[in-house]
Amino acid sequence: MAIVVKIPTQLRAATDGAASTSVDGGTVGEVLDALYEQFGELRERIADGGGLRRFVNVYIGGEDIRFLEGLDTPVADGDEVTILPAVAGG
Amino acid sequence: MPPESLTCKECKTIYPLDASYVCERCFGPLEVAYAPREGLDPAELRRQIQAGPHSIWRYRDFLPLEGPPPRDTLPAGWTPLLRADRLAARLGLREVWIKNDAANPTHSFKDRVVAVALARAKELGFQTIACASTGNLANAVAAHAAAAGLESYVFIPADLEEQKILATGVYGTTIIAVKGNYDDVNRLCTEVSGDRPWAFTNINMRPYYAEGSKTIAYEIAEQLGWQVPDRLVVPIGSGSLFTKIARGFEEWIDVGLVDGTVPTMNGAQATGCAPVATAFAQGHDVCRPVKPDTIAKSIAIGNPADGPYALELARRTGGGIDAVTDDEIRAGIRLLAETTGIFTETAGGATTAALAKLAERGDIDADERVVAIITGEGLKTLDVVRGTFDTVEIEPSFDAFEASVTAASTAHPVAA
Numbered sequence: 001m002a003i004v005v006k007i008p009t010q011l012r013a014a015t016d017g018a019a020s021t022s023v024d025g026g027t028v029g030e031v032l033d034a035l036y037e038q039f040g041e042l043r044e045r046i047a048d049g050g051g052l053r054r055f056v057n058v059y060i061g062g063e064d065i066r067f068l069e070g071l072d073t074p075v076a077d078g079d080e081v082t083i084l085p086a087v088a089g090g
Numbered sequence: 091m092p093p094e095s096l097t098c099k100e101c102k103t104i105y106p107l108d109a110s111y112v113c114e115r116c117f118g119p120l121e122v123a124y125a126p127r128e129g130l131d132p133a134e135l136r137r138q139i140q141a142g143p144h145s146i147w148r149y150r151d152f153l154p155l156e157g158p159p160p161r162d163t164l165p166a167g168w169t170p171l172l173r174a175d176r177l178a179a180r181l182g183l184r185e186v187w188i189k190n191d192a193a194n195p196t197h198s199f200k201d202r203v204v205a206v207a208l209a210r211a212k213e214l215g216f217q218t219i220a221c222a223s224t225g226n227l228a229n230a231v232a233a234h235a236a237a238a239g240l241e242s243y244v245f246i247p248a249d250l251e252e253q254k255i256l257a258t259g260v261y262g263t264t265i266i267a268v269k270g271n272y273d274d275v276n277r278l279c280t281e282v283s284g285d286r287p288w289a290f291t292n293i294n295m296r297p298y299y300a301e302g303s304k305t306i307a308y309e310i311a312e313q314l315g316w317q318v319p320d321r322l323v324v325p326i327g328s329g330s331l332f333t334k335i336a337r338g339f340e341e342w343i344d345v346g347l348v349d350g351t352v353p354t355m356n357g358a359q360a361t362g363c364a365p366v367a368t369a370f371a372q373g374h375d376v377c378r379p380v381k382p383d384t385i386a387k388s389i390a391i392g393n394p395a396d397g398p399y400a401l402e403l404a405r406r407t408g409g410g411i412d413a414v415t416d417d418e419i420r421a422g423i424r425l426l427a428e429t430t431g432i433f434t435e436t437a438g439g440a441t442t443a444a445l446a447k448l449a450e451r452g453d454i455d456a457d458e459r460v461v462a463i464i465t466g467e468g469l470k471t472l473d474v475v476r477g478t479f480d481t482v483e484i485e486p487s488f489d490a491f492e493a494s495v496t497a498a499s500t501a502h503p504v505a506a
Contacts, residue, residue, distance in 0.1 A: 009284035010112045046117060054376050054398065055100070055117045059277065062270075064393065066379050082281070085112040087119035087395045088293040089222050089276035090328015 003031050003075050006082040014041035028058060029071035031081055046083065057086045091127050093154040096120040096297050099399075107156070109214055109294040119395065120297045122154040132346040136316065139308075144168040146202050146305040152341060153206055153305075154298045160209050164237050166201035167305050169193040171313040171461070177429040177442075181449035187319070187461045189310055190432055196233045196257070197467035198226035198388075198435075199331065203302035204234045204291055210298040211289035217241060218288045219295075222279035224272050224327070224388045225254030226466055231291055232263035243288065245275050251387060253470045271382055273393045296330075303331045307338025310461055311348050318343070318350040320458040323445045325437040325465055326357040326366050326411060327389035329396030335463070336403050353461075355403050357411035358444035360384035360436075364413035366397045371411075375401055385416045385474050386436035388466060410453070414443040420474055422446065426464070433468030441465070 006020045015021065021038060025031035036043040046056045051071065058065045059082040065073050075081065096105040100118030111120050135151070142148030146167035147159040170190050178186040194201040204227065211219055220243040221231045228244040235242035244258060248267040259265055268275045276293075283290040291299045311318055318339055324332045336355055342348045359367040362384030365377040377397035382390035394400070404411050414422065419436050422443030427433050434442070445462050448454050468475070484490040 006281075008112075008280075010110075010114050010117070013114060045115065053117050055112075055119065057277075057393070062274065062277065064273070064379055067381070082277075084277060084280045085117055086393065087112055087117075088280045088283075088290075088296060089272070089393075090292060090330045090391055090395055 002077055004078075004080045005031060005035055006080065008084050010085060011042060011045060011083065014045060015039045026074060027071065028060065028065055028073045028075060028081060031075055032058075032071070055086045057084045058082070059084065091124050091130075091151050092156060093122050094125050095123045097123040107154070109211070109216070109289060111294055111296040122297050122301055124152075124154075127341075127345045130345055135345065135347060139312065146205060146302065149305050149308045152301075152308065152338075154301050155206075155209055156213055160212060160238065162238050163205055163209065164195040164201060164234055166194055166205040166302075168309060171310060172430065172432075174430045174462075177426065180425065180429055181446055183449050183454055183458070183460060184456055185459045186445070187310075187314075187459070188426070188430055188432060189306060189461055189463050191306065191463065191465050192432070192434060192438070192467035196226070196229040197470065198230065199303070199306065199463075199465045200226045200230035201234070202305050203227075203299045204230040206302035207289065207291040207295040207299035208234050208238060208240070211291075211295055212238065212240075214289070216287070216289040218243065218286075219291060220244065220279070220283075220286075220288045221291045222272070222276045222293065224390060225250050225258075225470065226388050227292065228258040228263075228265070229254060229470075232258045232261035235263065236261040245279050245282075247272050247275055247387075251471055251473065253472060257470065272387075272391055273379070273382075276391075276393070300330045300334050303334035304338030304341065306331075306463060307335045308342065311339065311342055314459075316348050318348050319353050319461045321354040321356060321409070321454065321460045323356045323358060323441050323448070323460065323462045325386075325389050325441045325463070326359050326394070326400055327391040327437075328394045329357075329366060329400030331463075331465070332357050333396050333399045333403055336407070352407055355407045355409040356444060356448060357400060357404055357409070358440040359411060359413045360386040360389060360419060360440055361413045361415045362386070363390045363392055365392060366394055366400050367411040367413035369397065369401055370404060377401070384419075384436075385471070386419055386440050387471075388435060388437045389440065410448075412444045412447050414440050414447065418443040418447075420478060423468060423475060424478065427468070432464060434464045435466040435468050435471040436474055437466055438464040438468075439474075
């Protein structure tokens with residue numbers, strides 16, 4: 001299933017400048033694993049063990065995955081996954 | 091003591107003083123680091139500060155500008171610190187002070203942070219400033235942009251209080267009302283900021299913006315005669331204000347401008363949006379995001395960026411973070427108004443209610459000097475006090491007046 005992943009500007013050095021990419025996966029976790037396959041450097045930037053670093057936010061269609069099922073949240077063909085820094089605002 | 095770099099708060103990686111806010115290595119927040127301040131003469135520094143303008147720029151040596159402060163700026167800061175003996179008596183406390191930041195140009199503490207962010211944005215050559223706001227920040231960005239002749243865009247939740255929208259639009263800004271809550275607005279702006287050459291005060295300019303909050307600590311210390319209070323009560327939205335006030339005291343203790351230790355830090359959240367208070371109560375060191383549902387919209391941030399640091403600070407100083415209900419917030423607004431003559435918005439109601447809660451629990455020692463930070467103006471959230479009191483409506487005749495208003499409430503002072 002093709003899932004579009006949007007890459008924030010701060011991570012584009014690790015994606016050869018790509019602002020988005022398309023990967024396969026049935027859950028957010030699988031999508032991220034496929035993303036790390038494609039761009040190896042991303043793993044050390046945003047992953048923390050099996051989870052995510054504490055200042056990384058991941059959204060599906062604008063909804064924070066922590067309001068869904070986290071990395072186990074299912075994704076469907078055409079869904080858009082957005083990675084953003086958590087340190088903005090307020 | 092010029093700013094030296096941006097430094098990642100987590101992994102300490104160093105970056106130039108650009109419009110950036112995230113560590114590319116670990117995604118942690120960037121902070122302004124200054125040249126070392128050792129060896130300064132505190133007496134001389136005190137004299138320089140006292141000779142400075144009656145605004146945040148009297149503390150320019152502690153703010154992140156490379157050049158002198160701009161002249162075309164609204165004079166943010168230098169707000170009154172008032173001793174609130176009647177409030178203290180009502181709460182059974184000895185010494186309570188109110189830092190009234192409603193007395194800023196756009197009536198909230200956001201003028202401090204915006205003044206700094208905008209000044210730095212101009213140094214970096216930006217023509218346009220923007221923000222993601224719960225209202226007060228929108229007011230401040232629109233006004234300061236107007237004063238400086240910059241273009242501005244403010245993004246707000248579409249359901250914001252009408253007073254805050256009106257008081258923003260009047261400055262000739264572009265208001266973008268987003269159909270969602272503040273966290274949706276913030277997410278959108280985080281995306282937009284990667285794409286537009288704009289200075290988003292609380293996103294790509296956040297390291298500079300946040301520094302502005304330290305000036306509240308500097309003012310309190312100076313207004314108390316170069317002393318540090320024992321305890322502070324501060325509202326928590328993102329946690330940036332809370333943590334930067336403590337940083338301000340820390341810096342002044344380090345350079346010897348004041349003696350003592352960082353005050354006990356108490357935070358106030360609304361029960362309807364209390365991710366930091368909840369994490370504090372449960373002993374967690376990160377906050378689980380929530381969907382806000384409270385009248386205290388100015389602090390209704392469900393995904394607080396500085397939550398982990400606010401938790402660490404409250405624990406380190408022996409303080410805490412309390413959540414208060416919407417009814418307690420209304421009562422807090424009323425209590426402050428009735429005992430001090432200061433009419434605050436909902437965030438100030440939350441702060442006053444949290445102070446009352448601390449007093450009631452006996453958490454505040456008899457000899458403590460407590461300062462409550464009142465961050466904004468009651469006229470911006472008028473709806474929440476509607477229906478909380480009665481008016482006496484009468485025909486325009488003396489008889490009607492006599493019949494309606496009891497003698498006790500009209501007793502003449504000379505007869506007493």
